[in-house]
Amino acid sequence: MRVDLFDFDLPQELIALRPAAPRDSARMLLAKAGEPLADKTVLDLPQLLNPGDVLVFNDTRVIPAQLEGTRGNARIGATLHKRVDLRRWQAFIRNAKRLKPNDTITFANGVTALAETRHEDGSFTLYFDGDEPVEVLLERAGRIPLPPYIAGKRSADDQDKADYQTIFAKEDGAVAAPTAALHFTDRLLEALDQRGILRETLTLHVGAGTFLPVKADDTEDHQMHSEWGRIDAATADRLNAIRQAGGRIIAVGTTSLRLLESASSADGQVRPFDGDTDIFITPGYQFNAVDGLMTNFHLPKSTLMMLVSALIGIDRMKEVYDHAVLQEYRFYSYGDSSLLLP
Structure with a gap:
């Protein structure tokens, strides 16, 4: 059709x-x-x-699934979209051309993740480092991911929470x-x-x-x-x-x-x-x-x-x-x- x-x-x-x-x-x-x-x-x-x-x-x-981070001098954005297991999420990546498998991304407040695998659609599987639950890490480093048709017109704020x-x-x-x-x-x-x-x-x-x-x-x-x-x-x-x-x-x-x-x-x-x-x-x-x-x-x-x-x-x-x-x-x-x- x-x-x-x-x-x-x-x-x-x-x-x-x-x-x-x-x-x-x-x-x-x-x-x-x-x-x-x-x-x-x-x-x-x-x-x-x-x-x-x-x-x-x-x-x-x-969940606060929108993350902003760096890989070296490159700015990397990640939007988690599907849980794989307790420590892994599949994520859409902004500036993905600056990221390759086994790179580490540093997010806010000391949260880091390993870019394990690149998928055919350009997304990555991210492995979040540490012993704390990933949900705790996301509360520390992430923000609410507003839909693109809203995020393109204004930034997320506390009211959106x-x-x-x-x-x-x-x-x-x-x-x-x-x-x-x-x-x-x-x-x-x-x-x-x-x-x-x-x-x-x-x-x-x-x-x-x-x-x-x-x-x-x-x-x-x-x-x-x-x-x-x-x-x-x-x-x-x-x-x-x-x-x-x-x-x-x-x-x-x-x-x-x-x-x-x-x-x-x-x-x-x-x-x-x-x-x-x-x-x-x-x-x-x-x-x-x-x-x-x-x-x-x-x-x-x-x-x-x-x-x-x-x-x-x-x-x-x-x-x-x-x-x-x-x-x-x-x-x-x-x-x-x-x-x-x-």
């Missing part, structure tokens, strides 16, 4: 550089099958779902936030509880590969990045019971959706899952586990645009995005939301 089918023009001023305040005041575009598009807010969510439906959140926590984490963040390991869940607040969760909307969590450690552009002209030629995720047996059982009772599974964010579909079978059952997934969802995909999606607005020609198009159809996707641009919705990680109910 041609990648340019998923392109659109976005005015730069619609890229959100800060989240709405309060978070749940963000706008939300409702796209429900057989109905006209409707402009709502995130606070309307409880009334847009049915009692017995379940929202599935990603409880990954963003809170803004770029969801209230569900618990499991360390993500280098990008599951941004659909950034809209949730305690008062919204209370309203969902009163409405009888259930919630479950899973873990998918979002990697920096989520921001990589699709460089191929055809989706068949794109190599999808992989990310580690887990759904435990008890969660899988509860989700299956909810669906059997007539409730809908609504994924909050494309990360939750990708893991749910990775863990599901053709009969719609969600299975326990623990491992890597590189699922690539494009139009024509048959959804097994998910009945709807709450998600922000995505980059043109991205794998996430393709996923949205698979869920609601390319024509409906274009209608949604044309409407969002015309009505000046705020886009991307800190932007507004949509609720897609095919």
Whole structure:
């Protein structure tokens, strides 16, 4: 399928550089099958779902995965994107031409790492020196890795440490936030509880590969990045019971959706899952586990645009995005939301 089918023009001023305040005041575009598009807010969510439906959140926590360092006189930037083991991370490298295998990179506050292996995509496996857990070293030397479309316009600051984490963040390991869940607040969760909307969590450690552009002209030629995720047996059982009772599974964010579909079978059952997934969802995909999606607005020609198009159809996707641009919705990680109910 041609990648340019998923392109659109976005005015730069619609890229959100800060989240709405309060978070749940963000706008939300409702796209429900057989109905006209409707402009709502995130606070309307409880009334847009049915009692017995379940929202599935990603409880990954963003780590300070952006590092600045030196190798000799050369300045080296590293963005960690996938854990290999307790001391090793795969990282995208800025100024990689000045780095070769077995070089040592010196980061801030005495943190050092060995560039062990260069991969075909230009990334490196970094081995972090010392006895302290790598998480401790990153807190000392790293910073929150804002998405490139925000980082290119302003620097990260202390406000981002809170803004770029969801209230569900618990499991360390993500280098990008599951941004659909950034809209949730305690008062919204209370309203969902009163409405009888259930919630479950899973873990998918979002990697920096989520921001990589699709460089191929055809989706068949794109190599999808992989990310580690887990759904435990008890969660899988509860989700299956909810669906059997007539409730809908609504994924909050494309990360939750990708893991749910990775863990599901053709009969719609969600299975326990623990491992890597590189699922690539494009139009024509048959959804097994998910009945709807709450998600922000995505980059043109991205794998996430393709996923949205698979869920609601390319024509409906274009209608949604044309409407969002015309009505000046705020886009991307800190932007507004949509609720897609095919």
